[in-house]
Amino acid sequence: MNTIPLGSTDLRVTRLCYGAMRIAGSWNREKVDATAIQNGIRILESAVEAGYTFIDHADIYGDTTCESIHGEALKQHPEWREQLVVATKCGIRRADQPTAGLPGRYDFDADYIKQSLDGSLQRLGLDRIDLYQLHRPDWLADPAAIAEALTAIHAAGKVRYFGVSNFRPSLVSAVQSVLPFPLVSNQVEIHLRRLAVFEDGTLDQCLEKKMTPLAWSPLAQGRLGASLDENAALPKDPADVEVVERLRPILRDIAEAYHVSPLAVVMAWLMRHPSGIIPIVGTTRPEAIKAAAQADTITLDRVSWYRILIAARGRNME
Numbered sequence: 419m420n421t422i423p424l425g426s427t428d429l430r431v432t433r434l435c436y437g438a439m440r441i442a443g444s445w446n447r448e449k450v451d452a453t454a455i456q457n458g459i460r461i462l463e464s465a466v467e468a469g470y471t472f473i474d475h476a477d478i479y480g481d482t483t484c485e486s487i488h489g490e491a492l493k494q495h496p497e498w499r500e501q502l503v504v505a506t507k508c509g510i511r512r513a514d515q516p517t518a519g520l521p522g523r524y525d526f527d528a529d530y531i532k533q534s535l536d537g538s539l540q541r542l543g544l545d546r547i548d549l550y551q552l553h554r555p556d557w558l559a560d561p562a563a564i565a566e567a568l569t570a571i572h573a574a575g576k577v578r579y580f581g582v583s584n585f586r587p588s589l590v591s592a593v594q595s596v597l598p599f600p601l602v603s604n605q606v607e608i609h610l611r612r613l614a615v616f617e618d619g620t621l622d623q624c625l626e627k628k629m630t631p632l633a634w635s636p637l638a639q640g641r642l643g644a645s646l647d648e649n650a651a652l653p654k655d656p657a658d659v660e661v662v663e664r665l666r667p668i669l670r671d672i673a674e675a676y677h678v679s680p681l682a683v684v685m686a687w688l689m690r691h692p693s694g695i696i697p698i699v700g701t702t703r704p705e706a707i708k709a710a711a712q713a714d715t716i717t718l719d720r721v722s723w724y725r726i727l728i729a730a731r732g733r734n735m736e
């Protein structure tokens with residue numbers, strides 16, 4: 419796979435990222451036993467073997483166990499310390515944390531950001547995170563408190579670069595205005611069932627600020643899986659079914675024309691945008707992880723790109 423700089427940084431990453439959200443097989447830490455840990459390590463190994471060098475985590479994935487699995491994998495693969503660019507996130511507090519009865523909530527208080535980072539570093543077995551992201555906008559987000567935390571973390575050498583996730587452009591600007599260094603990425607939901615970022619200013623801002631958009635759930639949490647495989651079960655939501663049925667023949671034809679898998683076409687569709695979208699691949703099956711990586715070998719032509727968009731929208735361009 420080719421590598422590219424992440425935003426305006428010296429981090430060189432593959433054009434697809436592997437997302438570790440599903441590697442533990444559960445969001446309940448009680449269920450993540452030794453077998454699940456070994457399975458998670460094997461999934462990460464298959465991503466590295468397929469050429470991915472950019473891995474996305476969050477402290478909440480698997481209730482912290484996904485980061486711990488990565489830490490265990492590093493013991494077996496110390497070379498990954500140099501080889502992989504590791505991203506993680508903070509700011510979502512699940513219900514009953516740290517004590518029973520508390521509601522799920524967001525938290526960008528300076529102390530919580532700093533404390534979360536130390537937990538991630540410990541679980542991942544790293545001295546420094548390459549990309550640290552604020553996961554979801556705290557409704558009480560205070561740019562000054564965020565800047566205080568990120569500046570202290572940066573000065574301590576614990577993080578190389580910072581990004582955000584699910585931020586609207588105006589909040590990116592508010593935080594950026596008080597930060598002494600640039601935010602390099604915005605991780606947002608982008609896929610053929612979620613096209614809002616093309617029109618709401620999110621991608622425009624990435625173009626202007628040279629931030630890299632990281633596209634989460636590129637298959638709409640799997641709801642688009644059936645558009646890649648004629649034999650796959652259709653999604654439950656009738657609105658998804660309509661899109662899947664329109665996309666199926668188009669993705670099949672374009673995949674044949676480019677000699678890649680339909681999964682690679684879906685990823686290549688995202689990567690074609692001039693902002694340099696990096697899709698975060700989430701499948702846990704080694705063959706699909708590898709098939710997605712074929713996206714890096716093609717550049718979709720404009721007509722194919724628009725055919726896919728029109729099928730996803732269900733209407734022609736005005």
Ligand SMILES: NC(=O)c1ccc[n+]([C@@H]2O[C@H](COP(=O)([O-])OP(=O)(O)OC[C@H]3O[C@@H](n4cnc5c(N)ncnc54)[C@H](OP(=O)(O)O)[C@@H]3O)[C@@H](O)[C@H]2O)c1
Nearest residue numbers: 437438439474634635636637638639640643698700701702
């Ligand atoms: N920042 C955020 O708020 C946020 C939110 C969500 C996710 N993320 C990031 O985005 C990453 C990817 O999210 P995601 O896992 O939801 O991505 P996705 O690609 O939309 O969904 C992957 C799911 O689709 C299933 N799937 C069904 N048919 C498939 C097919 N034909 N090919 C491939 N997969 C198929 C996979 O099952 P199999 O495993 O059985 O293939 C897997 O469960 C996460 O790991 C995380 O890093 C970020």
